[in-house]
Amino acid sequence: MTTVAVLGGGIGGLAASYYLCKSPQVTKVTHHHGATFCLSVYVSVSDMVLQSLSLCLQVIVLESSSRFGGWLWSTRRSDGAVFEHGPRGIRPAGAVGHNTLNMVDDLGLGGDILPVPYSHVASKNRYVYMNRRLHRMPSGLSGLLRTVPPFSRPLLLSVAMEMLVKKGVEEDESVHSFVSRRLGKELADIAVDSLCRGVFAGDCRKLSVRSCFPVLYDAEQRRGSLTLGMLLGSGTLLTVVLFTFLFFEFWVKISLEDGVVSADHIISALPAKALVSILPPSCQPLIQLLQDIxxxxxxxxxxxxxxxxxxxxxxxxxxxxxxxxxxxxxxxxxxxxxxxxxxxxxxxxxxxxxxxxxxxxxxxxxxxxxxxxxxxxxxxxxxxxxxxxxxxxxxxxxxxxxxxxxYYPGHFRRVESMRSFIRENNLSLSLIGSSYDGVSVNDVIFNGRTAVEQLLGTGV
CATH class of the missing domain: 3.90.660.20 (Protoporphyrinogen oxidase, mitochondrial; domain 2)
Structure with a gap:
C-alpha cells in the first residue's frame, strides 16, 4: 500500500486530502492532531514509486494543533451569533471560484451556502475612509463617468488614457508601480493601496503585481493594455527533522508521540516558515528560498x-x-x-x-x-x-x-526555483498552501487539487 502524508490540517491540507480521497485507489484515511512528530525521508532515484501510486493509496493528515481548519476559524455562541476570526467568504468567480463551489456541492454543503448576490447592498456598497470621512467607491457606468470623492477626476479618464501607455519591460514590479504607470498615482495611492491592505494586509509598494494580481500582469503582457486585456480576455509541525538521502527505494518515516507512521510521499501544506524549521542543511538552497517569503x-x-x-x-x-x-x-x-x-x-x-x-x-x-x-x-x-x-x-x-x-517582486521566480530544487533532488515533496501560488481560500483549494493531479498523474 502506498501512503501519502499531508502535513498541515488547514484548508490547503484538507483540500489536498479531499482530492486524494476522491481517487478510486484510496482505501484508508486517518488523521493525527495535537502531536509533535519527527520525519525521515528516503528518496527514490526512479519513477517506480510514483507509478505505484495508482495501485492502492492511504492518506494520513497530520496537524500539530488541537483543531483543523487553520486560519478558517469561527466562534459560534449559544444564542446563534457567529464571529469569524479569519476569512469570512469566497468570491465564486473564475475557474478557482467554480472549483470551490463544485467541492462544496460534492460535500453536500450546497444548501448551507449564504449567497451575497451582485444586487445586494453589501456587493454594491464598499467604502474607503479617507480625510476623516467615509467615501463610497464608484460603481457602475455613472460612477466611472463623474468625479467621485476622494478622487479628483472621473475614473473613466484614467481607463481611457491607460490604453495609450506602453507595455512595461520588467518581468515584475510592485503593484503600486504598475498601477501608477498604467492608471495614475492617485488611483494607486488610494484605491489600490486600500485594496492591498484589505486582501494581503500588505504594502502595495512592496508587493509583486505578477504574483498578487496575475490577471492584470497577463492583460498587459498579452494585449499591451489592461482595458483591452479585460475586454478581449486574458489567459488566464510541529517540530520535524527532514533528512534526504539518495537510495534505491523510497519511504518516509514519521515518528509521532504515540507511534511511527511510514509514508511514500509528502504534501506539505505548512507555511513556508514552518517548513524551513524542519529541513536539514543539505536543503540549504530550498531553505533560503523559503526564508525569503x-x-x-x-x-x-x-x-x-x-x-x-x-x-x-x-x-x-x-x-x-x-x-x-x-x-x-x-x-x-x-x-x-x-x-x-x-x-x-x-x-x-x-x-x-x-x-x-x-x-x-x-x-x-x-x-x-x-x-x-x-x-x-x-x-x-x-x-x-x-x-x-x-x-x-x-x-x-x-x-x-x-x-x-x-509576495514581493520576483516571488514567482522563487517558487519556480523551489520546485526545480525538489525535482532535481528527487524529493517526494509537494508544496501547497498560501505561501506559494495565491493567498485566497479559492487559490489554496485549487492548488491543493493541482498538486494531487500532478502526483497521481490524472484528473480527479
Whole structure:
C-alpha cells in the first residue's frame, strides 16, 4: 500500500486530502492532531514509486494543533451569533471560484451556502475612509463617468488614457508601480493601496503585481493594455527533522508521540516558515528560498453592538496607509450575513482588522502587545469612523501571527526555483498552501487539487 502524508490540517491540507480521497485507489484515511512528530525521508532515484501510486493509496493528515481548519476559524455562541476570526467568504468567480463551489456541492454543503448576490447592498456598497470621512467607491457606468470623492477626476479618464501607455519591460514590479504607470498615482495611492491592505494586509509598494494580481500582469503582457486585456480576455509541525538521502527505494518515516507512521510521499501544506524549521542543511538552497517569503501579523477584533448602529450600509470600509497605518479596515458583518446575528434582539456585528505590514511599527512585537490595547484601538476606530458612541456589548481579540504571506517582486521566480530544487533532488515533496501560488481560500483549494493531479498523474 502506498501512503501519502499531508502535513498541515488547514484548508490547503484538507483540500489536498479531499482530492486524494476522491481517487478510486484510496482505501484508508486517518488523521493525527495535537502531536509533535519527527520525519525521515528516503528518496527514490526512479519513477517506480510514483507509478505505484495508482495501485492502492492511504492518506494520513497530520496537524500539530488541537483543531483543523487553520486560519478558517469561527466562534459560534449559544444564542446563534457567529464571529469569524479569519476569512469570512469566497468570491465564486473564475475557474478557482467554480472549483470551490463544485467541492462544496460534492460535500453536500450546497444548501448551507449564504449567497451575497451582485444586487445586494453589501456587493454594491464598499467604502474607503479617507480625510476623516467615509467615501463610497464608484460603481457602475455613472460612477466611472463623474468625479467621485476622494478622487479628483472621473475614473473613466484614467481607463481611457491607460490604453495609450506602453507595455512595461520588467518581468515584475510592485503593484503600486504598475498601477501608477498604467492608471495614475492617485488611483494607486488610494484605491489600490486600500485594496492591498484589505486582501494581503500588505504594502502595495512592496508587493509583486505578477504574483498578487496575475490577471492584470497577463492583460498587459498579452494585449499591451489592461482595458483591452479585460475586454478581449486574458489567459488566464510541529517540530520535524527532514533528512534526504539518495537510495534505491523510497519511504518516509514519521515518528509521532504515540507511534511511527511510514509514508511514500509528502504534501506539505505548512507555511513556508514552518517548513524551513524542519529541513536539514543539505536543503540549504530550498531553505533560503523559503526564508525569503515574508509574512505579516494581523489583529482581528470582533465586536458586537446593541441595535442598528451603522450610518451606512455595505460590506465595509478600507483605509489607505496614508490615512492610518494601524487600521486596515472594518467589515460590517451583519450586512452581508445577517443570518449570523444572534436570534434574540437586533445587534450589529463588526470586525476590525489591524496591523499587517505595519504591525511592528505601530504596535511593537506581537509578544508584548496586549489584548486590551488592541481592543481599545478597534473600538476607537468604530467611534471615529462610524460615529458609534457606545461601547460594544461583546468583543473578542484574535492575534493571527504570520497569517498572510507577502509576495514581493520576483516571488514567482522563487517558487519556480523551489520546485526545480525538489525535482532535481528527487524529493517526494509537494508544496501547497498560501505561501506559494495565491493567498485566497479559492487559490489554496485549487492548488491543493493541482498538486494531487500532478502526483497521481490524472484528473480527479
Amino acid at each position: 515574508a509574512t505579516v501579523t494581523v489583529a482581528v477584533v470582533n465586536l458586537e453592538y446593541e441595535g442598528s448602529i451603522l450610518p451606512v450600509s455595505g460590506f465595509g470600509h478600507l483605509l489607505p496607509s496614508s490615512e492610518d497605518q494601524a487600521l486596515l479596515g472594518v467589515v460590517y458583518d451583519s450586512v452581508p450575513f445577517p443570518q449570523h446575528d444572534r436570534t434574540n434582539g437586533r445587534t450589529t456585528r463588526l470586525t476590525v482588522m489591524m496591523g499587517g505590514a505595519w504591525f511592528h511599527e505601530v504596535f511593537g512585537s506581537p509578544d508584548t502587545v496586549t489584548e486590551e490595547r488592541l481592543l481599545a484601538r478597534a473600538t476607537e476606530a468604530v467611534h471615529c469612523h462610524l460615529g458609534v458612541p457606545t461601547a460594544p456589548s461583546w468583543s473578542r481579540v484574535s492575534l493571527q501571527r504570520d497569517c498572510i504571506p507577502q
